[in-house]
Amino acid sequence: MADISASAPAASNGGARPTAAASAELLREAGRRRTFAIISHPDAGKTTLTEKLLLYGGAVHEAGAVKARAGGRNATSDWMQIERDRGISVSSTVLRFAVGDVVVNLLDTPGHQDFSEDTLRVLAAADCAVMVIDAAKGIEQQTRRLFQVARARRIPIITFVNKCDRPGVSPLQLVDHIEKELGLRATPVTWPVGTGEEFCGVIDRRDESFHRFTRTARGSKVVDDEVVAADDAGLEDDPRWATAREEVELLDAVEADHDPATFEAGTSTPLFFGSAVWNFGVDALLQALQEIAPPPTARPTTEDVVRPLEAPFSGFVCKVQANTDPRHRDRIAYVRICSGRFERGLKVLNSRTGRPFTMHHAHAVFARERQDLPEAWPGDVIGVVGALDLRVGDTLHAGSARVAFPPIPTIPPERFASANNLDARRHKQFRSGLQQLDEEGVVRLLQRGGIQDPRPVLGGVGALQFEVVVQRMRDEFGAEIRLDPLPWSVARLIDLEDAKIVEGDGAGVALFGADGAVFAVFTESFQLRRFAKRHPDVQLRELVNTASDVLAG
Ligand code: G4P
Numbered sequence: 001m002a003d004i005s006a007s008a009p010a011a012s013n014g015g016a017r018p019t020a021a022a023s024a025e026l027l028r029e030a031g032r033r034r035t036f037a038i039i040s041h042p043d044a045g046k047t048t049l050t051e052k053l054l055l056y057g058g059a060v061h062e063a064g065a066v067k068a069r070a071g072g073r074n075a076t077s078d079w080m081q082i083e084r085d086r087g088i089s090v091s092s093t094v095l096r097f098a099v100g101d102v103v104v105n106l107l108d109t110p111g112h113q114d115f116s117e118d119t120l121r122v123l124a125a126a127d128c129a130v131m132v133i134d135a136a137k138g139i140e141q142q143t144r145r146l147f148q149v150a151r152a153r154r155i156p157i158i159t160f161v162n163k164c165d166r167p168g169v170s171p172l173q174l175v176d177h178i179e180k181e182l183g184l185r186a187t188p189v190t191w192p193v194g195t196g197e198e199f200c201g202v203i204d205r206r207d208e209s210f211h212r213f214t215r216t217a218r219g220s221k222v223v224d225d226e227v228v229a230a231d232d233a234g235l236e237d238d239p240r241w242a243t244a245r246e247e248v249e250l251l252d253a254v255e256a257d258h259d260p261a262t263f264e265a266g267t268s269t270p271l272f273f274g275s276a277v278w279n280f281g282v283d284a285l286l287q288a289l290q291e292i293a294p295p296p297t298a299r300p301t302t303e304d305v306v307r308p309l310e311a312p313f314s315g316f317v318c319k320v321q322a323n324t325d326p327r328h329r330d331r332i333a334y335v336r337i338c339s340g341r342f343e344r345g346l347k348v349l350n351s352r353t354g355r356p357f358t359m360h361h362a363h364a365v366f367a368r369e370r371q372d373l374p375e376a377w378p379g380d381v382i383g384v385v386g387a388l389d390l391r392v393g394d395t396l397h398a399g400s401a402r403v404a405f406p407p408i409p410t411i412p413p414e415r416f417a418s419a420n421n422l423d424a425r426r427h428k429q430f431r432s433g434l435q436q437l438d439e440e441g442v443v444r445l446l447q448r449g450g451i452q453d454p455r456p457v458l459g460g461v462g463a464l465q466f467e468v469v470v471q472r473m474r475d476e477f478g479a480e481i482r483l484d485p486l487p488w489s490v491a492r493l494i495d496l497e498d499a500k501i502v503e504g505d506g507a508g509v510a511l512f513g514a515d516g517a518v519f520a521v522f523t524e525s526f527q528l529r530r531f532a533k534r535h536p537d538v539q540l541r542e543l544v545n546t547a548s549d550v551l552a553g
Contacts, residue, residue, distance in 0.1 A: 018312075026309065027310060029378075030377050032103050032295070033378065034102055034104050034127070034289050034293045035105040035107065035127045035296065035336070036106065036126050036289065036293060037106075037130070038106070038132060039109055039143065039149075040133070040142070041134070041143045042142060044134040048162075049132055050106065052276050052279055052282040054095060055279075056282050056283050058099065059095070094381045095107075099286060099290060102289075102290045103380070107122045107381060109122045109123070109146075117411050117441060119149060120409050121392055123150055125316075125318035125336035126153075127293070127295070128155055128289075130157075130160055131143060131146075131157050131160070132159075133174070134162055135163045135171075136163055136169065137168075138168075138169045138174055149409075154266040156263050156265075157269045158269065158270055158285070158288055158292070159272070160272050160285055163276075164192050164199045164213075164273050164280070164281075165197075165213070165215070168196060170195070171191065172247060172250075184267065184269045185259075185262060186268070186269055187258045187263075187270050187271065188205065189204065190211070190271070190272050192244065193210070198240055199213055199275070200213055200240060203244060203245075203248055205257070210227070211226070211284070212233070213275070213280050223279055224283075225280070258292070263292065264294055272285050296309060298339070301403055309378045313342055314337075314340060314397040314398070316395045317333045317335055317396070318408065319440075320332070320333050320387070320439055321334070322436055322476075330386055332387065333387035334383055334384075337376055337382065338378060338405065339378055341377055342359065342373075342377070344359070344360065349397055349398075349399075349402075350390065351396070352393075352395070353389065359384055360385075391439050392441050410493075414491070415460050415462070415463065415485070416458065416486040416521065417483035417485050418458070418486055419458050419481050421479065422482055426480075430477075430481065434456060434469075434473070438514055443458045443465050445513070445514055446459050446519070448509065449503070449510070457486065487523045488509070488521040488522060489522075489524065491511075492519065492528065492541060493517060493540070494518050496516075498518075505531055505535065507528075507534075508522040520538075520540060
């Protein structure tokens with residue numbers, strides 16, 4: 001792993017205003033950060049692309065070392081048994097590495113839709129997203145859904161069209177899909193010559209160069225692309241070349257060129273064509289991340305004040321993970337730094353509880369390896385160890401003036417089950433395990449009527465979440481549990497004072513989360529509609545904090 005911690009020490013900014021020199025250093029460091037997440041439909045190639053970005057970024061020396069797949073290879077970041085068994089990525093991890101002068105924080109999102117809520121949290125911490133599309137399949141359902149989440153945050157999106165070595169949708173059709181289905185203007189930076197078996201490379205529209213594609217050894221090592229001027233490609237008489245040139249002329253004519261302003265506003269997306277498995281196009285994407293992906297910018301707080309990067313330290317918890325590794329049975333809170341400089345031992349306040357917290361150890365977490373970080377800057381996502389009191393969404397800040405970043409959007413659960421403790425002697429473990437998993441956001445722990453139910457309700461979005469709960473309760477907390485499905489399938493967030501109305505009406509039930517969220521839950525959506533009609537004053541929200549249609553797809 002590249003050493004990303006070495007840089008000149010600067011004066012601590014604690015809660016006080018930094019000096020001009022410290023501000024300048026901070027802005028320089030923040031300007032070097034690129035914090036992004038990859039979103040894709042399962043199987044489009046997110047894992048492969050992640051590996052190749054790490055390979056080309058110099059963070060690993062051989063692709064295949066990072067992720068497990070079914071039947072699997074050695075897993076470094078997929079630490080959970082269920083991930084190993086299924087070959088899916090359940091937990092999100094931060095992969096941090098340096099490329100040239102840029103420090104990349106690659107936030108790994110779970111590929112499976114049952115963990116969409118995790119993706120929301122990750123995207124809350126990202127400044128940019130890379131959307132991977134399978135050239136053969138075009139825009140798929142999960143891409144659409146994740147895209148909506150990214151759009152709700154208005155973050156810029158770079159598109160990587162993967163698997164160009166396979167027969168696929170014509171590239172012009174794909175451009176059309178992106179524009180029609182996602183409402184994003186597509187601005188191809190590279191353009192494919194031939195598709196599928198006939199794929200022979202891409203034209204880089206910026207400098208009219210041709211990058212030749214060759215099927216070499218299956219891409220476990222870095223290989224430089226063969227790049228020549230377009231006129232020297234030696235393809236003049238090739239019909240693939242004629243077609244590609246015509247298409248590029250068409251793109252030029254409609255001025256489908258990368259436009260920094262609309263890209264940063266999240267309304268246009270630069271396109272890169274490639275084949276991650278053959279390492280092709282990976283270098284161009286990595287360069288784009290350095291050159292066009294935005295560095296962190298000032299973030300709005302709940303007080304509607306934009307907090308400048310050089311303000312004293314502030315950040316928010318975007319993920320909590322416990323027991324990630326048998327060697328380190330502890331709890332890590334991932335904190336996205338929004339302003340100021342972090343240094344080891346920094347004293348901060350948790351704005352939810354008002355309690356002080358000393359950040360003794362913060363780690364750059366690279367798969368299972370942890371590197372102690374003496375300092376970190378805006379844009380960095382750091383793993384804070386021993387964070388027993390921290391929850392997802394908490395704001396941490398230096399200085400006594402309260403700072404709070406807006407809550408991270410949550411998705412109301414769609415499936416419910418009651419949790420039964422199978423061994424009465426393990427009651428304590430049963431309780432603390434469920435509480436822990438709730439705080440990590442693995443599943444929601446809900447209570448009826450505010451009373452402590454011996455068989456609490458668990459709420460989630462997908463079945464896999466529940467499997468994770470049963471397994472982790474057994475493996476990590478020594479508590480055997482059984483989950484009995486409950487009939488509800490629709491939930492909406494409501495205000496606390498409306499809970500009585502829900503209970504009084506009888507069409508649904510009010511459930512209370514430990515984080516203060518209150519849900520009205522119904523068996524069928526027609527019951528929800530009837531309830532809404534009878535009580536037009538009750539606000540029934542699908543997603544806190546963002547457009548309610550975000551997850552409609
Ligand atoms: P995901 O994380 O988005 O779910 O996708 P992943 O990278 O695991 O890729 C899914 C499958 O697609 C893998 O094949 C992978 O090798 C293949 N793949 C990824 N990129 C490309 C590409 O550019 N071209 C082609 N032809 N295939 C690609 P698999 O058979 O499921 O796994 P494996 O045995 O190859 O590892």
